[in-house]
Amino acid sequence: MFNFFTGRDLERREELRQVKAALSGELERTRGLVRDIDRYNDPIRTTDAQIMDYLRRTAQVADRGKRDR
Amino acid sequence: MLDRALEALLAAGGVNGIFLVLFLLCIIYLQSKRDTESAGRLSDARELLTTAADVNRALTVLRDSVGGVAQSQTTLTATIQTMHADSAAYREASRERDRRVEEMIGESAKLVRSIQETVKDAAELTVRNNKILKDLHDRGTA
Numbered sequence: 001m002f003n004f005f006t007g008r009d010l011e012r013r014e015e016l017r018q019v020k021a022a023l024s025g026e027l028e029r030t031r032g033l034v035r036d037i038d039r040y041n042d043p044i045r046t047t048d049a050q051i052m053d054y055l056r057r058t059a060q061v062a063d064r065g066k067r068d069r
Numbered sequence: 070m071l072d073r074a075l076e077a078l079l080a081a082g083g084v085n086g087i088f089l090v091l092f093l094l095c096i097i098y099l100q101s102k103r104d105t106e107s108a109g110r111l112s113d114a115r116e117l118l119t120t121a122a123d124v125n126r127a128l129t130v131l132r133d134s135v136g137g138v139a140q141s142q143t144t145l146t147a148t149i150q151t152m153h154a155d156s157a158a159y160r161e162a163s164r165e166r167d168r169r170v171e172e173m174i175g176e177s178a179k180l181v182r183s184i185q186e187t188v189k190d191a192a193e194l195t196v197r198n199n200k201i202l203k204d205l206h207d208r209g210t211a
Contacts, residue, residue: 006100008104009103009104009107012107012108012111015111016107016110016111016114019111019114019115019118020114022118023114023117023118023121026118026121026122026125027121029125030121030124030125030128033125033128033129033131033132034128036132036136037128037131037132037135040132040135040136040138040139041135043139043142044135044138044139044142047139047142047143047145047146048142050146051142051145051146051149054146054149054150054152054153055149057153058149058152058153058156061153061156061157061160062156064160065156065159065160065163068160068163068164068167
């Protein structure tokens with residue numbers, strides 16, 4: 001069968017295949033990084049709420065202490 | 070110039086020769102076009118790969134920063150919990166001290182009242198004794 005592709009075409013196809021494989025790897029890495037960031041995000045939000053709660057309660061205790069004195 | 074070339078081709082190979090040449094020219098043009106397009110696609114793909122690698126580098130820095138923030142928050146939470154417990158304990162100790170001071174003030178007030186009553190009784194006794202002494206003196210001198 002006659003081959004329509006020249007040597008340069010074949011080289012480019014091979015290079016394009018390699019670039020696509022590398023891109024696929026980068027995309028997988030991106031997904032992993034986004035998953036990691038999401039995993040950190042929830043505890044940060046929870047801890048932030050806890051810190052605000054403790055700060056509020058500490059301020060209340062300090063106010064009560066001032067009034068008592 | 071093209072006319073003369075076509076005439077020469079017509080004389081040499083006839084109509085079939087002209088079509089053959091035109092066909093070859095078309096093939097060369099299409100091959101060149103495909104070559105240019107594939108080079109463009111490859112260039113685009115390389116650029117996309119570079120951009121993806123840059124994005125991943127930025128995301129890695131972001132992930133590390135977020136991890137640091139999470140760790141700092143954990144430390145901060147522990148510190149604030151300790152502060153909260155310390156302030157609550159201090160307040161409780163302060164209340165206990167105030168209660169003891171109030172009790173001491175109450176006891177002192179009772180003691181002062183008792184001393185005042187004793188002094189009053191002593192004053193009355195002194196007046197009475199003075200009166201008795203005066204009576205005795207009057208009887209003695211009478």
